[in-house]
Amino acid sequence: GQQLNQSPQSMFIQEGEDVSMNCTSSSIFNTWLWYKQDPGEGPVLLIALYKAGELTSNGRLTAQFGITRKDSFLNISASIPSDVGIYFCAGQPRGYQKVTFGTGTKLQVIP
Amino acid sequence: EAGVVQSPRYKIIEKKQPVAFWCNPISGHNTLYWYLQNLGQGPELLIRYENEEAVDDSQLPKDRFSAERLKGVDSTLKIQPAELGDSAVYLCASSPKGTSDGGEQFFGPGTRLTVL
Numbered sequence: 001g002q003q004l005n006q007s008p009q010s011m012f013i014q015e016g017e018d019v020s021m022n023c024t025s026s027s028i029f030n031t032w033l034w035y036k037q038d039p040g041e042g043p044v045l046l047i048a049l050y051k052a053g054e055l056t057s058n059g060r061l062t063a064q065f066g067i068t069r070k071d072s073f074l075n076i077s078a079s080i081p082s083d084v085g086i087y088f089c090a091g092q093p094r095g096y097q098k099v100t101f102g103t104g105t106k107l108q109v110i111p
Numbered sequence: 112e113a114g115v116v117q118s119p120r121y122k123i124i125e126k127k128q129p130v131a132f133w134c135n136p137i138s139g140h141n142t143l144y145w146y147l148q149n150l151g152q153g154p155e156l157l158i159r160y161e162n163e164e165a166v167d168d169s170q171l172p173k174d175r176f177s178a179e180r181l182k183g184v185d186s187t188l189k190i191q192p193a194e195l196g197d198s199a200v201y202l203c204a205s206s207p208k209g210t211s212d213g214g215e216q217f218f219g220p221g222t223r224l225t226v227l
Contacts, residue, residue, distance in 0.1 A: 003153055033215075042115070042202050042218025043154065088153045098167060099216065101153030 004102035006089055012108045019076040021105045023089030031092040032065050032072040033099065038085045046087075047074070079109050113137070115219035117203050123225045129191035132222045136184070136205030143180060144216060145188050146202040154202050154218075160186065190224075198226045 006023045013019055023032075031050055035043035047058050049065035049072065056063055062075045072089055089102040116135040124130050136143050141162050146154035157176065159167040162183035171178065175194070180186040190197055200223050204216040 003155070041220050042204070044218070045215055048215055090153070098156055098159070101155070104151070104153055 002100055004089055004091060004100055006087075006102040006105050008105060009103070010106040010108070012110060013079055015079060015081060015109055015111050017079055019079055019083070019107060020073065021075075021087060021107075022071060022073045023091075023102045024071045025091055025100075026070070027091070027093065027100075028069040029091030030069070030094040032063070033090040033092070034061075034063050034072070034074050035088045035090060035101075036085045037088060037104075043088055076107075079107075081109050081111055083107060084109050115203055115205055115217055117201075117219035117222055119222055120220060121223050121225075123227065124193055125227050126195055127192040129189065130193050130224060131190075132188045132201050132203075132224075134186045134188070134203030134219060136186075136203070137207070137217055140205035140207050140217070141183070142206040142216075143186050144204040144206070145178060145186070146204065146218075148200040148202055148221070150199070157188070193224075193226045195226050198224055200224070 004023050004025045033048050034046045036046055037043040047056050047063040052065055052069050053067050054065040060077045064073045086104045086106050088104050090099045092099045118133050143160040145157040147157050148154045156170055158171045158178050160180045163180050178188045200221040202221045203219045206216045
């Protein structure tokens with residue numbers, strides 16, 4: 001099935017560094033979501049975005065809903081070891097429940 | 112509040128055998144989803160229920176997969192017969208909201224299926 005394109009696919013960073021990742025789609029979405037998945041667990045919702053141009057923060061995480069509605073960005077500031085995991089973006093079109101997930105960005109934090 | 116419960120957490124079967132997965136959503140959540148997650152990929156929707164009605168099963172391979180949510184609460188996903196390519200994690204999620212949105216889905220831990 002369709003999956004959104006996320007980049008980078010994986011990244012290694014030093015503890016304390018900032019992280020940026022993005023997600024692009026060929027389709028327009030009305031909702032953008034960012035999830036984190038730890039090994040052996042299901043994805044956990046981090047941030048939900050509902051308006052083009054919207055910038056939303058959740059602690060050290062900040063996500064933006066792209067103006068074109070075809071992309072979204074996630075930034076993590078001052079990374080810590082527990083930030084390790086796989087980050088998935090997900091998009092939802094107007095008036096329809098189906099959520100399409102991205103391919104994931106695997107984050108490794110070096111203490 | 113208890114989260115989404117799935118069982119079993121792990122299942123190993125031989126090909127051509129049947130297998131079933133069970134999910135109990137968060138209490139009061141009307142919408143229930145079953146997702147398939149292959150290694151290194153994001154979840155892909157198999158079926159979505161609104162109460163006991165399957166409102167989107169377009170991605171469910173109906174020749175071998177079936178699902179039910181008889182009383183609009185817990186749900187069972189079945190594969191019969193299983194094939195090697197069915198090895199994956201099967202995730203269940205639930206959402207408290209109606210059909211107008213639903214992005215805020217809460218996921219269970221998943222069932223990791225290995226078909227030998």
